[in-house]
Amino acid sequence: VTTTLDQPALAQQVTLLELVDRVLNKGVVLSGDITLSVAGVDLVYVGLRVMLASVATLEQRP
Amino acid sequence: MSAAAEAGASNGVAWYVYGIVEAGSEAPAGAGVEVSTVTAGRVSALVSRVPLEEYGEDAVRARLEDPAWLAGAAHVHEAVLEAALRSGAVVPFRLLTIFRDCDGLHDFLATRGDDLRALLERVRGREEVGVKAFVDRAVLDEAVAADTPALRELDAEIASAQIGRAYLLQRRREQALDQEAGRRIAELAGVLHGRLRDAAEAGVANAVQSHEASGRAEEMVLNGAYLVPSGDDRFERELDALREEYRAVGVTFERTGPWPPYNFVPRELGEA
Numbered sequence: 001v002t003t004t005l006d007q008p009a010l011a012q013q014v015t016l017l018e019l020v021d022r023v024l025n026k027g028v029v030l031s032g033d034i035t036l037s038v039a040g041v042d043l044v045y046v047g048l049r050v051m052l053a054s055v056a057t058l059e060q061r062p
Numbered sequence: 063m064s065a066a067a068e069a070g071a072s073n074g075v076a077w078y079v080y081g082i083v084e085a086g087s088e089a090p091a092g093a094g095v096e097v098s099t100v101t102a103g104r105v106s107a108l109v110s111r112v113p114l115e116e117y118g119e120d121a122v123r124a125r126l127e128d129p130a131w132l133a134g135a136a137h138v139h140e141a142v143l144e145a146a147l148r149s150g151a152v153v154p155f156r157l158l159t160i161f162r163d164c165d166g167l168h169d170f171l172a173t174r175g176d177d178l179r180a181l182l183e184r185v186r187g188r189e190e191v192g193v194k195a196f197v198d199r200a201v202l203d204e205a206v207a208a209d210t211p212a213l214r215e216l217d218a219e220i221a222s223a224q225i226g227r228a229y230l231l232q233r234r235r236e237q238a239l240d241q242e243a244g245r246r247i248a249e250l251a252g253v254l255h256g257r258l259r260d261a262a263e264a265g266v267a268n269a270v271q272s273h274e275a276s277g278r279a280e281e282m283v284l285n286g287a288y289l290v291p292s293g294d295d296r297f298e299r300e301l302d303a304l305r306e307e308y309r310a311v312g313v314t315f316e317r318t319g320p321w322p323p324y325n326f327v328p329r330e331l332g333e334a
Binding site: 008009010013014015016017018019020021022023024025026027028029030031033034035036 | 076081093117118119122132133136137139140141144153154155156157159160161162166167169170181192271274275276277318319321324325327328329330331
């Protein structure tokens with residue numbers, strides 16, 4: 001996976017925090033042995049805590 | 063199955079699944095990552111082969127603490143789903159859904175194909191539109207103070223009261239104003255959501271966001287998502303009508319989309 005990419009078009013319509021909230025909290029969630037357990041519920045809390053702490057600085061970037 | 067997918071499980075590689083599309087769909091290009099499809103029956107998964115070094119369980123746990131990495135992952139996920147959405151129906155999976163190997167993914171598609179197919183049917187030809195409504199509290203408070211008899215009486219009392227008593231009355235007024243404004247915001251949220259949902263095929267009212275999350279000074283009263291048939295303008299006309307009707311009381315609307323239908327797929331397969 002490359003790290004340079006086109007910005008998703010809709011990312012410009014919402015804050016970064018909202019985008020992260022959406023992709024972490026919505027969508028089909030799979031559980032069980034077939035997937036890696038990073039898809040576990042704690043993801044939501046870890047991710048949002050980190051984003052909340054840093055969203056201001058991230059969004060100030062050009 | 064694409065050539066990349068056919069290579070199967072190899073050491074140090076896992077399979078990141080963005081979501082599901084109909085079998086035969088092209089893997090989306092232009093999202094900045096190499097995406098291929100893995101197909102079983104009538105459904106295909108949109109996948110990227112990812113290094114376990116970066117996407118293994120421990121690695122992801124560590125990287126989740128890095129906001130720049132998390133933001134990048136969210137952007138890639140969204141970009142791939144948006145690109146796929148331009149050519150057909152998509153069932154979005156949650157960020158960081160990673161299969162251990164391609165055989166497991168193939169089995170999953172084969173055994174849950176009917177459920178996935180049903181979800182694709184549900185969202186095909188429809189768009190998820192986000193609508194947020196905000197209220198300017200200064201404008202709302204003024205309207206509430208003007209047309210709530212109890213508050214008008216308090217204002218009159220305050221105007222003629224001694225300074226000590228005026229202070230107590232002022233506190234009481236603030237509480238009464240807050241309570242009434244809160245009641246009206248809840249009522250407003252219900253009315254706005256109800257009308258938008260009635261003009262759409264389905265609607266979800268999500269928790270309203272803090273000022274940090276919304277990036278707005280006004281108070282969010284509605285954070286809705288609506289499933290709208292493509293090309294049907296009934297929803298847009300209702301939204302325009304609401305903008306007109308509620309402008310005078312300090313309500314503004316923010317529309318986003320079309321989104322991958324995040325809000326209209328069940329959290330777990332097999333749920334309604």
